[in-house]
Amino acid sequence: MKFSPVLCSVIALGLASFAQAAEKPNIIILYADDLGYGDVGCYGATAVHTPNIDRLAREGLRFTDGHAAAATCTPSRYALLTGEYAWRKPGTGVLPGDAALIIDPQRTTLPSMLQKAGYATCAIGKWHLGLGQKGGVDWNGEIKPGPREIGFDYSFIMPATGDRVPCVYLENGRIANLDPKDPIQVSYDHKIGDEPTGKENPDLLKMQFSHGHDNTIVNGISRIGWMSGGKAARWNDETMADTLAKKAIGFIEQHKDQPFFLYFATHDIHVPRVPHPRFAGKTPLGPRGDVIDEVDDSFGQVLAALDRLKLADNTIVILSSDNGPVIDDGYKDQAVEKLDGHKPAGPLRGGKYTAWEGGTREPFIVRWPGHVKPGVSDALVCQVDFLASFAAFTNQSLPADAAPDSINVMPALLGESKTGRNVLIEQGGPLSVRQGLWKLIVAQKAPPRKVTLEDNDRPVRDTGAGGGLQLFNLADDLAETKNLAEQQTEKVKELNDILTKARADGRTR
Secondary structure (H helix, E strand, O other), X not given: OOOOXXXXXXXXXXXXXXXXXXXOOEEEEEEEOOOOOOOOHHHOOOOOOOHHHHHHHHHOEEEOOXXXXXXXXXXXXXXXHHOOOHHHOOOOOOOOOOOOOXXXXXXXXXXXXXXXXXXXXXXXXXXXXXXXXXXOOOOOOOOOOOOHHHOOOEXXXXXXXXXXXXXXXXXXXXXXXXXXXXXXXXXXXXXXXXXXXXXXXXXXXXXXXXXXXXXXXXXXXXXXXXXXOXXXXXXXXXXXXXXXXXXXXXXXXXXXXXXXXXXXXXXXXXXXXXXXXXXXXXXXXXXXXXXXXXXXXXHHHHHHHHHHOOOHHHEEXXXXXXXXXXXOOOEOOOOOOOOOOOOOOOOOOOOOOOOOHHHHEOOEEEEOOXXXXXXXXXXXXXXXXXXXXXXXXXXXOOOOOOOOOOOOXXXXXXXXXXXXXXXXXXXXXXXXXXXOOEEEEEEEEXXXXXXXXXXXXXXXXXXXXXEEEEEEEOOOOOOXXXXXXXXXXXXXXXXXXXXXXXXXXXOOO
16 A cells, blocks of 8 residues: 555654653643642541542542642742752741732743743642732732743732632633723722721621631622722632632643643632532532532543543642641631531641641642553652653753752652652741651740630641650551650750751752
8 A cells, every 4th residue: 555745754754743742742731720649539528528639549540649739828839849958948838819920030930841841831729829010019900920921821810828818710810700980999008998808797607707808898708908899700609619620621622732831820729719619518518628628620621631632641639738738727617516526637647727737737639541650659759840840751951950848759650660759858936847757846935825715816836846856656546646756866966966957058959
């Protein structure tokens, strides 16, 4: 049989495209918010339903020692995208909704590196890394710098969190559905406009606040901060999960014929926990349990799109969370009352805001059919390593000053190695040093604390701060109950010296 030169060229071009796709698998990060180590079925939960996350675990590699870089959201996201521990950079704590962008557009980031490697890049969902320049944001025009300036071709984001104003979506740097005749104003200093607040009008609330969260009411829920205007642009909490999943799937459909990177950062299970009616009451844990089911459904929608488009085999999917669990985080949603034996952090101590393992150790799953052998890994891995790992994976060279704390752990992520990092510095208020299964919390001894009336309105958290130097051997004390600092003084010095050097050097890579 003879083929025409034109047909041969077409076949060759098709084979070349196939080879390129095989060399550059799509990359998706499914990033939950406040999801605890023990909040999903494959990590031991029984009171909630997470069939899609459990499916990823069955089909991929489930890590038992996978970490966010910090025990709160902004620093974890900063570290994930920049490859730098956030504790190195002042101003990377939990940001207000009107903060300026905290990532320098000139630096190498995970999305900008993948852009150079030929990937289409996209950010969907929670941002919380600041927007615009210092000195204030004009919410009624183009807002930059933002996701585009640090490497995302397309973005559809929440500026900060669900409990902070402004309660709007931004699409490629502009507020979606904004009516120019109804401009938005935002303040974190004082009340603006004449809209009701939770503090002044609690009778208008469909969910009461427990502490803070008593400013402008949007969709029957009072938030942190004040806003006015933008009525047509305001989000609906109940439909948020579906809105974000739809945008993520739209990006996948649009870029199915080229390598793409999708950073899908859901709002769930952060407060306010307001599930869609089809999830409300679905679990015995109240709204917090219901939104766990909801976030699983969001991830399931993305996985179903990969199956439908026949992209699953050529897509690396990584699932994790930005920090550990929190129960009462500002709203009266019965999360504490309805725990009923459910352990959000599983066997770990602590959660969000804390230095304990429950603050940064997260559900962490990697799936790449045909390449990652399903199973369980106890390798120590961290989200700060995504930049160096995927740079090596895509044959990209990092500038010497880029990703100062990111290490190539791709062999561990793909299951080719049983070891990941040897040393990890965890940020949970005080810093902690992990070396293998040894952990040192480097905290100060706290003076006796006076209890105030305001303390009665806030949950008391066992954060690990104020306890002085605390050393644990996680091999036989995963719950961090036996402080060995006085018995193991040489190990304390060794780990403390590691932290001192990391601070002084300004890098660990």
